[in-house]
Amino acid sequence: MSETIRPVTTQTLSKMAAKGERIAMLTAYDFPTARLLDEAGIDVLLVGDSLAMVVQGHETTLPVTLDQIIYHAEMVGRAARRALVVVDLPFPEGQLEVGRTLAAGARILKETRCRAVKLEGGSEQAHRIEALVTAGIPVMAHVGLRPQNIHIDGGYRVQRDAQQLISDAQAAADAGAFAVLIECVPAEIAAQITAAIQVPTIGIGAGGDVDGQVLVTNDLIGLTNGYLPRFVKQYSDVGGTISSAVQQYAAEVKNGNYPGPEHQF
Ligand SMILES: Nc1nc(=O)c2c([nH]1)NC[C@@H]1CN(c3ccc(C(=O)N[C@@H](CCC(=O)O)C(=O)O)cc3)CN21
Numbered sequence: 120m121s122e123t124i125r126p127v128t129t130q131t132l133s134k135m136a137a138k139g140e141r142i143a144m145l146t147a148y149d150f151p152t153a154r155l156l157d158e159a160g161i162d163v164l165l166v167g168d169s170l171a172m173v174v175q176g177h178e179t180t181l182p183v184t185l186d187q188i189i190y191h192a193e194m195v196g197r198a199a200r201r202a203l204v205v206v207d208l209p210f211p212e213g214q215l216e217v218g219r220t221l222a223a224g225a226r227i228l229k230e231t232r233c234r235a236v237k238l239e240g241g242s243e244q245a246h247r248i249e250a251l252v253t254a255g256i257p258v259m260a261h262v263g264l265r266p267q268n269i270h271i272d273g274g275y276r277v278q279r280d281a282q283q284l285i286s287d288a289q290a291a292a293d294a295g296a297f298a299v300l301i302e303c304v305p306a307e308i309a310a311q312i313t314a315a316i317q318v319p320t321i322g323i324g325a326g327g328d329v330d331g332q333v334l335v336t337n338d339l340i341g342l343t344n345g346y347l348p349r350f351v352k353q354y355s356d357v358g359g360t361i362s363s364a365v366q367q368y369a370a371e372v373k374n375g376n377y378p379g380p381e382h383q384f
């Protein structure tokens with residue numbers, strides 16, 4: 120008998136945080152990976168705009184388009200049976216007039232099975248968060264390091280302005296965000312934000328005193344080309360596994376050991 124699956128909702132996350140149960144979140148960009156993460160018990164899947172870097176091979180998150188994010192969100196949405204799936208609003212859908220942000224969020228909910236969006240920014244995004252939530256589109260806010268601001272900030276830097284960070288998170292929560300993601304912030308400040316706001320906090324490079332953690336899946340499984348941020352813990356070497364498998368295949372094709380008699384008709 121198959122057991123009934125209880126899907127994770129935004130309310131589930133609040134209850135988990137209230138009980139001190141930590142939330143495990145990871146990025147996903149395709150059906151088979153999303154299905155594995157969902158079945159492993161990951162609570163929240165993020166179709167992140169990091170897609171631009173780890174899948175498309177771009178140097179920043181800016182090039183990925185809304186149509187491309189939606190194409191990947193369709194796959195992840197079809198794979199998730201339990202996890203809540205959140206989709207990044209790609210640059211500049213969350214920076215233009217509110218109507219454009221609403222239209223982008225509505226397309227995500229209408230064209231995919233994903234049920235929430237993520238928007239980079241705090242206080243200055245309060246009006247957009249409020250408009251999205253009013254329209255029925257749940258929003259996860261994203262404060263601290265904002266990768267879509269790389270050309271203003273000049274790089275990916277730890278964010279240390281405690282007052283600004285707390286007021287950004289507070290404004291996002293007051294505007295109706297169901298959770299606040301905190302990226303690259305000293306652990307002490309992330310803990311202060313978590314104590315100050317009523318909604319769950321999810322950290323990346325923000326220490327352990329938050330309600331949950333998120334990482335880019337490719338980083339933790341060893342499938343990222345190049346530099347890994349210090350906050351990443353690499354749990355496996357999938358890149359190495361793929362590499363040795365395809366090297367053996369190439370060698371066996373060339374030496375005639377593949378296909379063997381059992382592989383032919
Ligand atoms: N593969 C990947 N993993 C990520 O976690 C990730 C992306 N891509 N792309 C979008 C953003 C960018 N992220 C990053 C990337 C680099 C640093 C970084 O180099 N941090 C320095 C600290 C710099 C400082 O001291 O101010 C570090 O040492 O980790 C941080 C976040 C997180 N996100």
Ligand SMILES: CC(C)C(=O)C(=O)O
Pocket residue numbers: 146165166167168169170180207300302323333334335
């Ligand atoms: C790094 C996470 C938080 C993200 O926004 C992404 O993957 O795009």
Ligand SMILES: [Mg+2]
Pocket residue numbers: 167168169180207266
């Ligand atoms: Mg992102």
